[in-house]
Amino acid sequence: MRKILRWRGGLLLLAAFLFVFASRMDHVQAHKEKHTPEQLKAFQDVFMEQVRIGDLLFHGDGDTEKKFDVNLSKTGMACAMCHPFASDTHPHEFPKFQEQIQEFATLRDMINWCIENPNEGERIDVNGPAMKALEAYHYWSNKGSVLDPGKH
Amino acid sequence: MIDLERERRETQRELNKPDERPDPSLKITRRTFLHRSLVAGAVTGAATYGWFPLINTLNLAFGAQAPFSFAWISDTHLYPKTVNTRFVEKATRAVKEVQAMKPAADFLMFGGDLAQLADPVELRLGNDILKEITIKKHFIPGEHDWYLDMGKTWVSLFGNSPWTFEHKGVQFIGLDTVSRAPDYWSATKMSPKERMGHMATLDGSVAGPWAGVGSDQLQWLSKTLSPLSKDKPIVIFSHNPLYEYYPPWNFWVRDWRQVHEILKPYANVTNIHGHTHQVLYNEIGTMRSIGMLATSWPWPYAPQGVPQLTKPMIRANPGDYFDGVGWAKLNVTAAPKVEHEYMMWRKDVYAEAQVDSGTGDNDNQILRPRVADQMWPYK
Known part of the structure:
Protein backbone atom coordinates (compact mmCIF):
# COMPACT_ATOMS: atom_id res chain seq x y z
CA MET A 1 0.00 0.00 0.00
CA ARG A 2 2.79 2.36 1.00
CA LYS A 3 4.56 1.60 -2.26
CA ILE A 4 1.46 2.51 -4.29
CA LEU A 5 1.11 5.79 -2.36
CA ARG A 6 4.76 6.58 -2.99
CA TRP A 7 4.32 5.94 -6.73
CA ARG A 8 1.19 8.15 -6.84
CA GLY A 9 3.06 10.91 -5.01
CA GLY A 10 5.94 10.63 -7.47
CA LEU A 11 3.64 10.78 -10.47
CA LEU A 12 1.86 13.83 -9.08
CA LEU A 13 5.19 15.56 -8.56
CA LEU A 14 6.25 14.74 -12.12
CA ALA A 15 2.93 16.01 -13.51
CA ALA A 16 3.30 19.25 -11.55
CA PHE A 17 6.84 19.71 -12.88
CA LEU A 18 5.76 19.07 -16.48
CA PHE A 19 2.88 21.54 -16.07
CA VAL A 20 5.21 24.28 -14.80
CA PHE A 21 7.81 23.51 -17.49
CA ALA A 22 5.18 23.60 -20.28
CA SER A 23 3.81 26.92 -19.06
CA ARG A 24 7.34 28.40 -18.99
CA MET A 25 7.96 27.16 -22.53
CA ASP A 26 5.52 29.78 -23.82
CA HIS A 27 7.84 32.49 -22.49
CA VAL A 28 11.00 30.79 -23.69
CA GLN A 29 9.65 30.52 -27.21
CA ALA A 30 8.20 34.01 -27.34
CA HIS A 31 11.28 35.54 -29.03
CA LYS A 32 11.18 32.96 -31.74
CA GLU A 33 7.98 34.32 -33.15
CA LYS A 34 8.35 36.02 -36.49
CA HIS A 35 9.22 39.70 -36.36
CA THR A 36 6.86 42.03 -38.14
CA PRO A 37 8.29 44.59 -40.56
CA GLU A 38 7.13 47.25 -38.11
CA GLN A 39 9.12 45.68 -35.29
CA LEU A 40 12.25 45.44 -37.42
CA LYS A 41 11.90 49.05 -38.50
CA GLY A 60 31.87 68.18 -32.39
CA ASP A 61 28.23 69.32 -32.39
CA GLY A 62 27.99 71.67 -29.40
CA ASP A 63 24.22 71.33 -28.91
CA THR A 64 24.43 67.55 -28.71
CA GLU A 65 27.29 67.77 -26.21
CA LYS A 66 25.20 70.08 -24.06
CA CYS A 82 41.62 63.05 -37.22
CA HIS A 83 39.20 60.25 -38.14
CA PRO A 84 37.17 61.19 -41.24
CA PHE A 85 34.53 58.48 -41.85
CA ALA A 86 35.70 57.12 -38.48
CA SER A 87 38.74 55.82 -40.36
CA ASP A 88 41.74 54.68 -38.35
CA THR A 89 39.47 53.84 -35.38
CA HIS A 90 39.26 50.08 -36.06
CA PRO A 91 36.33 49.19 -33.77
CA HIS A 92 36.41 45.69 -35.25
CA GLU A 93 39.92 45.14 -33.86
CA PHE A 94 39.03 45.68 -30.19
CA PRO A 95 39.58 44.48 -27.56
CA LYS A 96 43.35 44.55 -27.92
CA PHE A 97 46.54 45.72 -26.31
CA GLN A 98 46.50 49.47 -26.92
CA GLU A 99 49.93 51.02 -27.09
CA GLN A 100 48.93 54.51 -25.97
CA ILE A 101 47.18 53.19 -22.87
CA GLN A 102 49.73 50.41 -22.31
CA GLU A 103 46.88 48.09 -21.38
CA PHE A 104 44.50 45.55 -22.83
CA ALA A 105 41.70 47.89 -23.84
CA THR A 106 38.18 48.00 -25.20
CA LEU A 107 36.92 50.47 -27.80
CA ARG A 108 35.30 52.45 -24.98
CA ASP A 109 38.65 52.72 -23.18
CA MET A 110 40.24 54.09 -26.34
CA ILE A 111 37.43 56.58 -26.94
CA GLY A 128 26.51 56.33 -20.35
CA PRO A 129 24.35 57.36 -23.31
CA ALA A 130 27.07 59.45 -25.02
CA MET A 131 29.49 56.51 -25.00
CA LYS A 132 26.83 54.13 -26.34
CA ALA A 133 26.03 56.55 -29.16
CA LEU A 134 29.71 57.04 -30.02
CA GLU A 135 30.20 53.29 -30.03
CA ALA A 136 27.17 52.86 -32.33
CA MET B 1 31.59 51.00 -56.88
CA ILE B 2 32.50 48.49 -59.60
CA ASP B 3 31.81 51.11 -62.32
CA LEU B 4 33.94 53.64 -60.47
CA GLU B 5 36.77 51.15 -60.14
CA ARG B 6 36.55 50.29 -63.86
CA GLU B 7 36.53 53.97 -64.80
CA ARG B 8 39.60 54.61 -62.64
CA ARG B 9 41.47 51.72 -64.20
CA GLU B 10 40.63 52.94 -67.71
CA THR B 11 41.73 56.46 -66.81
CA GLN B 12 44.94 55.13 -65.35
CA ARG B 13 45.65 53.10 -68.52
CA GLU B 14 44.88 56.10 -70.73
CA LEU B 15 47.06 58.50 -68.80
CA ASN B 16 49.97 56.24 -68.12
CA LYS B 17 50.84 55.10 -71.62
CA PRO B 18 54.56 54.52 -72.13
CA ASP B 19 55.04 57.96 -73.69
CA GLU B 20 52.88 59.68 -71.10
CA ARG B 21 55.31 60.01 -68.25
CA PRO B 22 57.37 62.85 -66.91
CA ASP B 23 60.62 63.35 -68.79
CA PRO B 24 62.59 60.06 -68.35
CA SER B 25 65.67 61.99 -67.30
CA LEU B 26 63.73 63.01 -64.20
CA LYS B 27 64.80 60.14 -62.00
CA ILE B 28 63.67 60.10 -58.43
CA THR B 29 66.18 59.21 -55.82
CA ARG B 30 65.38 58.89 -52.19
CA ARG B 31 68.03 59.72 -49.70
CA THR B 32 67.72 60.06 -46.00
CA PHE B 33 69.63 62.45 -43.83
CA LEU B 34 69.65 63.40 -40.23
CA HIS B 35 68.63 67.00 -39.95
CA ARG B 36 71.43 69.55 -40.05
CA SER B 37 70.64 70.80 -36.58
CA LEU B 38 71.41 67.35 -35.14
CA VAL B 39 74.61 67.00 -37.09
CA ALA B 40 75.60 70.38 -35.72
CA GLY B 41 74.91 69.12 -32.22
CA ALA B 42 71.59 70.77 -31.47
CA VAL B 43 70.87 68.01 -28.97
CA THR B 44 68.71 70.21 -26.77
CA GLY B 45 66.16 70.68 -29.51
CA ALA B 46 66.17 66.98 -30.18
CA ALA B 47 65.69 66.12 -26.55
CA THR B 48 62.92 68.63 -26.10
CA TYR B 49 60.87 67.78 -29.15
CA GLY B 50 62.15 64.38 -30.17
CA TRP B 51 63.15 66.29 -33.28
CA PHE B 52 64.91 63.92 -35.61
CA PRO B 53 63.37 64.89 -38.93
CA LEU B 54 64.47 62.79 -41.85
CA ILE B 55 64.75 64.36 -45.21
CA ASN B 56 63.29 62.98 -48.41
CA THR B 57 65.11 64.17 -51.46
CA LEU B 58 63.63 64.08 -54.91
CA ASN B 59 66.06 64.90 -57.66
CA LEU B 60 64.20 66.46 -60.55
CA ALA B 61 65.75 67.80 -63.73
CA PHE B 62 64.82 71.44 -63.64
CA GLY B 63 67.14 73.73 -65.46
CA ALA B 64 67.11 76.66 -63.12
CA GLN B 65 69.49 79.44 -64.18
CA ALA B 66 70.97 79.61 -60.68
CA PRO B 67 70.49 77.48 -57.56
CA PHE B 68 67.91 78.68 -55.11
CA SER B 69 65.51 77.35 -52.53
CA PHE B 70 62.02 78.17 -51.43
CA ALA B 71 59.94 77.06 -48.45
CA TRP B 72 56.41 75.76 -48.15
CA ILE B 73 54.05 76.09 -45.18
CA SER B 74 50.37 75.19 -45.29
CA ASP B 75 47.39 73.90 -43.36
CA THR B 76 48.06 75.71 -40.11
CA HIS B 77 44.29 75.69 -39.33
CA LEU B 78 44.54 78.41 -36.72
CA TYR B 79 41.80 78.93 -34.17
CA PRO B 80 41.68 82.10 -32.10
CA LYS B 81 44.26 81.87 -29.31
CA THR B 82 41.44 81.72 -26.76
CA VAL B 83 40.36 78.34 -28.19
CA ASN B 84 43.61 76.65 -29.06
CA THR B 85 47.25 77.65 -28.75
CA ARG B 86 48.51 74.26 -29.99
CA PHE B 87 48.22 75.16 -33.67
CA VAL B 88 49.66 78.61 -33.00
CA GLU B 89 52.74 77.01 -31.44
CA LYS B 90 53.31 74.78 -34.45
CA ALA B 91 52.75 77.52 -37.03
CA THR B 92 55.12 79.77 -35.08
CA ARG B 93 57.75 77.06 -34.98
CA ALA B 94 57.55 76.51 -38.75
CA VAL B 95 57.80 80.25 -39.35
CA LYS B 96 60.87 80.57 -37.10
CA GLU B 97 62.56 77.67 -38.88
CA VAL B 98 61.89 79.12 -42.33
CA GLN B 99 63.19 82.49 -41.19
CA ALA B 100 66.32 80.80 -39.83
CA MET B 101 67.16 79.06 -43.12
CA LYS B 102 70.77 79.67 -44.16
CA PRO B 103 71.15 80.61 -46.90
CA ALA B 104 67.75 82.24 -46.83
CA ALA B 105 65.00 80.88 -49.05
CA ASP B 106 64.16 83.06 -52.04
CA PHE B 107 60.50 83.03 -51.07
CA LEU B 108 57.85 81.35 -48.94
CA MET B 109 54.88 79.69 -50.51
CA PHE B 110 51.85 79.52 -48.21
CA GLY B 111 49.54 76.80 -49.52
CA GLY B 112 46.20 77.56 -47.90
CA ASP B 113 44.11 76.74 -44.80
CA LEU B 114 45.75 79.38 -42.68
CA ALA B 115 42.54 79.56 -40.59
CA GLN B 116 40.18 76.86 -39.34
CA LEU B 117 36.84 78.62 -39.78
CA ALA B 118 37.80 81.67 -41.89
CA ASP B 119 37.18 83.89 -38.88
CA PRO B 120 38.87 87.28 -39.49
CA VAL B 121 40.44 86.86 -36.02
CA GLU B 122 42.08 83.61 -37.18
CA LEU B 123 43.23 85.07 -40.52
CA ARG B 124 44.71 88.16 -38.86
CA LEU B 125 46.45 85.96 -36.29
CA GLY B 126 47.98 83.99 -39.15
CA ASN B 127 49.01 87.16 -40.92
CA ASP B 128 50.74 88.36 -37.74
CA ILE B 129 52.58 85.05 -37.30
CA LEU B 130 53.73 85.05 -40.93
CA LYS B 131 54.99 88.62 -40.65
CA GLU B 132 58.05 87.24 -38.88
CA ILE B 133 59.16 85.86 -42.23
CA THR B 134 60.86 88.70 -44.04
CA ILE B 135 61.45 87.07 -47.43
CA LYS B 136 58.93 87.43 -50.22
CA LYS B 137 55.69 85.53 -49.55
CA HIS B 138 53.14 84.11 -52.00
CA PHE B 139 49.69 82.86 -51.06
CA ILE B 140 46.92 80.63 -52.36
CA PRO B 141 43.73 80.09 -50.32
CA GLY B 142 42.34 76.94 -48.75
CA GLU B 143 38.66 76.21 -48.22
CA HIS B 144 38.99 76.96 -44.48
CA ASP B 145 40.03 80.52 -45.39
CA TRP B 146 37.09 81.26 -47.60
CA TYR B 147 33.51 80.24 -46.86
CA LEU B 148 32.62 82.49 -43.91
CA ASP B 149 32.77 85.74 -45.88
CA MET B 150 33.44 84.20 -49.32
CA GLY B 151 37.09 85.19 -49.30
CA LYS B 152 36.63 88.87 -48.44
CA THR B 153 39.10 88.92 -45.53
CA TRP B 154 41.51 86.55 -47.24
CA VAL B 155 41.73 88.67 -50.41
CA SER B 156 42.10 91.89 -48.41
CA LEU B 157 45.08 90.39 -46.54
CA PHE B 158 46.75 88.16 -49.12
CA GLY B 159 45.51 89.19 -52.57
CA ASN B 160 43.85 87.35 -55.44
CA SER B 161 44.69 84.11 -57.22
CA PRO B 162 45.58 82.85 -59.80
CA TRP B 163 48.96 84.40 -60.34
CA THR B 164 52.23 83.60 -62.09
CA PHE B 165 55.82 84.74 -62.06
CA GLU B 166 59.13 83.60 -63.44
CA HIS B 167 62.03 83.12 -61.07
CA LYS B 168 65.53 82.15 -62.23
CA GLY B 169 64.26 80.24 -65.23
CA VAL B 170 61.35 78.46 -63.51
CA GLN B 171 57.72 79.45 -64.15
CA PHE B 172 55.70 79.45 -60.93
CA ILE B 173 51.90 79.40 -60.97
CA GLY B 174 49.46 79.69 -58.06
CA LEU B 175 45.93 78.38 -58.54
CA ASP B 176 42.78 78.88 -56.48
CA THR B 177 41.11 75.46 -56.23
CA VAL B 178 38.69 76.30 -53.43
CA SER B 179 36.45 79.27 -54.27
CA ARG B 180 34.37 77.70 -57.04
CA ALA B 181 32.16 75.35 -55.02
CA PRO B 182 28.67 74.73 -56.36
CA ASP B 183 26.13 76.67 -54.24
CA TYR B 184 25.10 74.30 -51.44
CA TRP B 185 23.97 77.01 -49.02
CA SER B 186 21.23 79.13 -50.67
CA ALA B 187 18.54 76.47 -51.03
CA THR B 188 18.56 75.69 -47.31
CA LYS B 189 19.24 79.33 -46.34
CA MET B 190 22.40 78.52 -44.39
CA SER B 191 24.00 81.22 -42.29
CA PRO B 192 27.64 82.04 -43.20
CA LYS B 193 28.75 80.07 -40.11
CA GLU B 194 26.74 77.02 -41.17
CA ARG B 195 28.15 77.28 -44.69
CA MET B 196 31.67 77.44 -43.26
CA GLY B 197 30.95 74.59 -40.83
CA HIS B 198 29.98 72.22 -43.63
CA MET B 199 32.97 73.27 -45.71
CA ALA B 200 35.26 72.66 -42.74
CA THR B 201 34.01 69.09 -42.29
CA LEU B 202 36.37 66.98 -44.40
CA ASP B 203 34.14 63.90 -44.34
CA GLY B 204 30.91 65.84 -44.79
CA SER B 205 28.93 65.50 -47.99
CA VAL B 206 26.81 68.66 -47.84
CA ALA B 207 29.48 70.86 -49.49
CA GLY B 208 29.85 68.23 -52.22
CA PRO B 209 32.65 68.22 -54.80
CA TRP B 210 33.75 71.77 -53.98
CA ALA B 211 37.36 71.49 -55.15
CA GLY B 212 37.83 72.65 -58.72
CA VAL B 213 39.86 74.89 -60.98
CA GLY B 214 36.87 76.20 -62.91
CA SER B 215 36.48 77.01 -66.60
CA ASP B 216 37.64 80.64 -66.24
CA GLN B 217 40.84 79.63 -64.47
CA LEU B 218 41.43 76.79 -66.94
CA GLN B 219 41.32 79.36 -69.75
CA TRP B 220 43.71 81.58 -67.81
CA LEU B 221 46.08 78.63 -67.30
CA SER B 222 46.00 77.72 -70.98
CA LYS B 223 46.67 81.31 -71.99
CA THR B 224 49.47 81.70 -69.43
CA LEU B 225 51.26 78.55 -70.58
CA SER B 226 50.85 79.05 -74.33
CA PRO B 227 53.90 81.33 -74.86
CA LEU B 228 56.19 79.01 -72.86
CA SER B 229 58.50 76.48 -74.47
CA LYS B 230 57.40 72.88 -73.96
CA ASP B 231 60.43 72.03 -71.83
CA LYS B 232 60.13 75.06 -69.57
CA PRO B 233 60.30 74.05 -65.90
CA ILE B 234 56.86 74.75 -64.45
CA VAL B 235 55.83 74.52 -60.79
CA ILE B 236 52.11 74.76 -60.08
CA PHE B 237 50.95 75.39 -56.52
CA SER B 238 47.43 74.36 -55.58
CA HIS B 239 45.68 73.68 -52.30
CA ASN B 240 44.12 70.43 -53.57
CA PRO B 241 45.97 67.76 -55.55
CA LEU B 242 45.51 68.16 -59.31
CA TYR B 243 44.55 64.51 -59.76
CA GLU B 244 41.94 62.16 -58.40
CA TYR B 245 43.04 60.62 -55.12
CA TYR B 246 39.89 60.42 -52.96
CA PRO B 247 36.93 62.60 -54.04
CA PRO B 248 34.77 62.06 -50.89
CA TRP B 249 37.35 64.13 -48.96
CA ASN B 250 38.01 66.42 -51.92
CA PHE B 251 41.49 64.96 -52.28
CA TRP B 252 41.26 66.04 -55.95
CA VAL B 253 39.95 68.79 -58.17
CA ARG B 254 36.79 67.74 -59.97
CA ASP B 255 38.09 69.04 -63.33
CA TRP B 256 41.54 67.45 -63.08
CA ARG B 257 41.12 65.84 -66.51
CA GLN B 258 40.85 69.27 -68.15
CA VAL B 259 43.88 70.46 -66.16
CA HIS B 260 45.81 67.48 -67.45
CA GLU B 261 44.76 68.20 -71.05
CA ILE B 262 46.20 71.71 -70.74
CA LEU B 263 49.44 70.51 -69.14
CA LYS B 264 49.93 67.56 -71.49
CA PRO B 265 52.26 69.30 -74.01
CA TYR B 266 54.62 70.42 -71.23
CA ALA B 267 57.28 67.90 -70.24
CA ASN B 268 58.47 69.38 -66.99
CA VAL B 269 55.56 70.11 -64.66
CA THR B 270 55.53 69.69 -60.90
CA ASN B 271 52.39 70.20 -58.82
CA ILE B 272 52.94 70.97 -55.16
CA HIS B 273 49.80 70.84 -53.03
CA GLY B 274 48.47 70.95 -49.49
CA HIS B 275 45.07 69.85 -48.09
CA THR B 276 45.89 66.16 -47.67
CA HIS B 277 48.13 66.61 -44.58
CA GLN B 278 50.34 63.64 -45.49
CA VAL B 279 53.32 62.46 -47.48
CA LEU B 280 52.17 61.84 -51.06
CA TYR B 281 53.85 61.42 -54.40
CA ASN B 282 52.24 60.68 -57.74
CA GLU B 283 52.89 60.90 -61.44
CA ILE B 284 49.97 61.30 -63.75
CA GLY B 285 50.46 61.91 -67.42
CA THR B 286 53.43 64.24 -67.76
CA MET B 287 52.88 65.85 -64.37
CA ARG B 288 54.41 64.87 -61.07
CA SER B 289 52.62 65.77 -57.87
CA ILE B 290 53.99 66.16 -54.35
CA GLY B 291 51.77 66.38 -51.26
CA MET B 292 52.92 68.57 -48.40
CA LEU B 293 52.62 68.13 -44.65
CA ALA B 294 50.34 70.28 -42.52
CA THR B 295 51.67 72.02 -39.44
CA SER B 296 48.35 71.36 -37.64
CA TRP B 297 47.57 67.63 -37.71
CA PRO B 298 48.02 64.67 -40.09
CA TRP B 299 45.15 62.93 -41.90
CA PRO B 300 45.07 59.16 -42.15
CA TYR B 301 45.55 57.81 -45.66
CA ALA B 302 42.23 57.50 -47.49
CA PRO B 303 40.59 54.06 -47.69
CA GLN B 304 41.37 53.89 -51.40
CA GLY B 305 43.26 55.77 -54.09
CA VAL B 306 46.65 56.16 -52.37
CA PRO B 307 49.05 56.52 -55.34
CA GLN B 308 51.22 53.47 -55.76
CA LEU B 309 54.28 55.71 -56.16
CA THR B 310 53.80 57.09 -52.66
CA LYS B 311 56.10 55.82 -49.99
CA PRO B 312 53.71 56.38 -47.10
CA MET B 313 54.54 58.08 -43.84
CA ILE B 314 54.26 56.38 -40.48
CA ARG B 315 50.95 56.73 -38.68
CA ALA B 316 51.24 59.58 -36.21
CA ASN B 317 51.09 59.19 -32.46
CA PRO B 318 47.88 61.00 -31.41
CA GLY B 319 49.39 61.69 -28.01
CA ASP B 320 52.15 63.85 -29.50
CA TYR B 321 50.84 66.87 -31.33
CA PHE B 322 54.20 67.60 -32.95
CA ASP B 323 54.10 64.19 -34.61
CA GLY B 324 53.37 63.69 -38.31
CA VAL B 325 53.39 67.39 -39.12
CA GLY B 326 55.85 70.01 -40.36
CA TRP B 327 56.78 72.14 -43.33
CA ALA B 328 58.93 71.70 -46.44
CA LYS B 329 62.03 73.06 -48.10
CA LEU B 330 62.58 72.87 -51.85
CA ASN B 331 66.02 73.48 -53.34
CA VAL B 332 66.22 74.28 -57.04
CA THR B 333 69.75 73.74 -58.25
CA ALA B 334 71.68 74.41 -61.42
CA ALA B 335 72.45 70.67 -61.64
CA PRO B 336 69.62 70.97 -62.66
CA LYS B 337 67.40 69.50 -59.97
CA VAL B 338 64.98 70.24 -57.18
CA GLU B 339 65.58 68.72 -53.78
CA HIS B 340 62.42 68.34 -51.82
CA GLU B 341 62.74 67.98 -48.08
CA TYR B 342 59.94 67.14 -45.66
CA MET B 343 60.78 68.95 -42.45
CA MET B 344 58.78 66.65 -40.20
CA TRP B 345 59.12 67.05 -36.47
CA ARG B 346 59.60 63.39 -35.59
CA LYS B 347 62.11 60.56 -35.57
CA ASP B 348 60.92 58.55 -38.57
CA VAL B 349 59.05 59.73 -41.63
CA TYR B 350 58.52 56.66 -43.78
CA ALA B 351 56.81 53.39 -42.98
CA GLU B 352 58.47 50.19 -44.07
CA ALA B 353 55.32 48.09 -43.57
CA GLN B 354 51.70 48.84 -44.39
CA VAL B 355 50.68 48.22 -40.81
CA ASP B 356 52.77 51.22 -39.73
CA SER B 357 51.34 53.64 -42.28
CA GLY B 358 47.65 52.79 -42.01
CA THR B 359 47.43 52.02 -45.72
CA GLY B 360 47.20 48.35 -44.73
CA ASP B 361 43.96 49.04 -42.87
CA ASN B 362 42.15 48.94 -46.17
CA ASP B 363 42.56 45.17 -46.25
CA ASN B 364 40.00 44.62 -43.55
CA GLN B 365 37.96 47.77 -43.13
CA ILE B 366 35.01 49.21 -45.00
CA LEU B 367 34.11 52.81 -44.34
CA ARG B 368 30.81 54.64 -44.81
CA PRO B 369 30.06 58.35 -45.25
CA ARG B 370 28.61 60.09 -42.19
CA VAL B 371 24.93 59.58 -41.54
CA ALA B 372 23.95 63.03 -40.22
CA ASP B 373 24.38 64.51 -43.71
CA GLN B 374 21.98 61.95 -45.15
CA MET B 375 19.04 63.17 -43.08
CA TRP B 376 16.85 66.23 -43.32
CA PRO B 377 17.42 69.03 -44.32
CA TYR B 378 20.27 67.82 -46.52
CA LYS B 379 18.49 64.91 -48.23
Missing part, protein backbone atom coordinates in the same frame (compact mmCIF):
# COMPACT_ATOMS: atom_id res chain seq x y z
CA ALA A 42 11.46 50.10 -34.87
CA PHE A 43 14.65 48.25 -33.88
CA GLN A 44 16.52 49.81 -36.78
CA ASP A 45 15.18 53.25 -35.93
CA VAL A 46 16.46 52.93 -32.37
CA PHE A 47 19.89 51.94 -33.66
CA MET A 48 20.09 54.65 -36.31
CA GLU A 49 19.06 57.33 -33.83
CA GLN A 50 22.05 56.31 -31.69
CA VAL A 51 24.28 56.38 -34.78
CA ARG A 52 23.03 59.87 -35.63
CA ILE A 53 23.72 61.13 -32.10
CA GLY A 54 27.15 59.48 -32.18
CA ASP A 55 27.86 61.12 -35.54
CA LEU A 56 27.01 64.55 -34.15
CA LEU A 57 29.16 64.01 -31.04
CA PHE A 58 32.00 62.67 -33.17
CA HIS A 59 31.84 65.79 -35.34
CA LYS A 67 22.21 67.78 -24.30
CA PHE A 68 24.26 64.85 -23.03
CA ASP A 69 26.20 67.00 -20.58
CA VAL A 70 29.60 66.01 -21.95
CA ASN A 71 32.67 68.00 -22.93
CA LEU A 72 34.53 65.96 -25.52
CA SER A 73 37.15 68.57 -26.43
CA LYS A 74 38.69 71.76 -25.14
CA THR A 75 40.96 72.35 -28.14
CA GLY A 76 38.39 72.96 -30.86
CA MET A 77 39.34 69.56 -32.28
CA ALA A 78 36.54 67.09 -32.96
CA CYS A 79 37.09 63.33 -33.24
CA ALA A 80 36.29 63.44 -36.98
CA MET A 81 39.11 65.89 -37.63
CA ASN A 112 37.99 57.96 -23.47
CA TRP A 113 41.76 58.09 -24.02
CA CYS A 114 41.26 60.19 -27.16
CA ILE A 115 38.83 62.50 -25.38
CA GLU A 116 41.24 63.06 -22.49
CA ASN A 117 44.51 63.28 -24.43
CA PRO A 118 44.50 64.72 -27.97
CA ASN A 119 41.18 66.48 -27.37
CA GLU A 120 41.93 67.50 -23.75
CA GLY A 121 38.24 66.96 -22.97
CA GLU A 122 36.53 65.32 -20.01
CA ARG A 123 36.29 61.54 -19.68
CA ILE A 124 32.73 60.26 -20.16
CA ASP A 125 30.80 57.53 -18.35
CA VAL A 126 31.82 54.24 -20.01
CA ASN A 127 28.23 53.00 -19.78
CA TYR A 137 28.63 55.43 -34.75
CA HIS A 138 32.03 53.72 -34.79
CA TYR A 139 30.53 50.31 -35.57
CA TRP A 140 28.06 51.63 -38.14
CA SER A 141 30.82 53.57 -39.93
CA ASN A 142 32.93 50.43 -40.15
CA LYS A 143 30.06 48.05 -40.94
CA GLY A 144 31.20 45.17 -43.13
CA SER A 145 34.80 45.32 -41.90
CA VAL A 146 36.29 41.99 -41.00
CA LEU A 147 36.02 41.23 -37.29
CA ASP A 148 39.61 40.83 -36.16
CA PRO A 149 39.93 41.29 -32.38
CA GLY A 150 43.40 41.76 -31.01
CA LYS A 151 44.86 42.99 -34.30
CA HIS A 152 47.33 45.83 -34.03
